[in-house]
Amino acid sequence: MKRLLIFATFTTVLFVSKAQQEVMFTQYMHNEVTINPAYAGSHDVVSLTALYRHQWVGIEGAPRSMSFNGHTPLRNEKIGIGLSIIGDQIGVTDNIHFYGSGSYRIMLSKTMKMQFGLQMGGTSTSADLTSLKTEDGNDPLFQQNTTTTMSPNFGGGIHLENEKFYFGFSVPQLLTNTLEVEGEKLLEQTRHYFLTTGYVFDISERWKAKPSLFLKMVPGAPLEADITANAILDEKYWFGLAYRTGDAVSLLLMLQANEQFRVGYAYDFPLVNDLRQQSSGSHEIVLNYRFSFSKNKVLTPRFF
Secondary structure (H helix, E strand, O other), X not given: OHHHHHHHHHHHHHOOOHHHOOOOOOOHHHOHHHOOHHHOOOOOOEEEEEEEEEOOOOOOOOOEEEEEEEEEEOOOOOEEEEEEEEEEEEXXXXXXXXXXXXXXXXXXXXXXXXXXXXXXXXXXXEEOHHHOOOOOOOOHHHOOOEEOOOEEEEEEEEEXXXXXXXXXXXXXXXXXXXXXXXXXXXXXXXXXEEEEEEEOEEOOOOEEEEEEEEEEEOOOOOOEEEEEEEEEEOOOEEEEEEEEOOOEEEEEEEEEOOOOEEEEEEEEEEOOHHHHHHOOOEEEEEEEEEEOOOOOOOOOOOOX
16 A cells, blocks of 8 residues: 555656656746756746746646746857756655756857856656545654755757757757666656747738747657747737647737847646546746846847
8 A cells, every 4th residue: 555655656747658757838938948958048048037926726736837948148248057956746755856958059140149058957756645645543664854965967958049040959968777666676867859940921011920849859768849929029929829638729929128128928728538527737937037147238139
């Protein structure tokens, strides 16, 4: 009974499914340093981003995720550095992912740059076993919180962009750490391969269109794609729709309040019947602020 409860807790909560061991964000395009270390420094100034996601509202124990990251180029602008922290709460389990990243930039032309990146860090996992109900209410195993050992990891990626186009490919976690409980191997992390790309089209003097694609490839699981289309008015107001294969459709809104600050919101409507009957959907909000410490530095609009 003990092992069954522990297995159910960590299987259902720590790794919701084999296809979603990594934290999922609908507004990934405004938070890319969390999925690709090569993105670090690409904003050309100090950039801070905070994101909160409440998934499957109405379902007890559903995932809640918070992300904070900061990245900046160094003075020569060839090297970028970044820090990413993600808190992921699922059921009785809390995961904290923390990674430091570094990137190196190569100019392929006057407007096209390519960045290579590496990240190192790990994940700390804790479970509030005292909140679980058991047949034996005095079971000492469930009368104290259990913290797993910290799992180190590292990953890498590439990022290519100019003013209109971007392309990225990354493997955020290369090590396949295992989870053992009472000496038994229960779970093993699976490598995730991420591909992101997008393009900004000029429709008129006031309107732009920005389609983007996010492919998630996991061995042994179906290919998952996020297909997003944003319309941008006056480089200030964003209106978007997205489709995640076999999962949800999403509404995205964003306001570029000024040159430095933007705020965005996304709502996911589940397509799976069972989820739709139990949940009212998922909510997500993102904040980004870019610092310009030089009076001569001009903050150009960022579309990715």
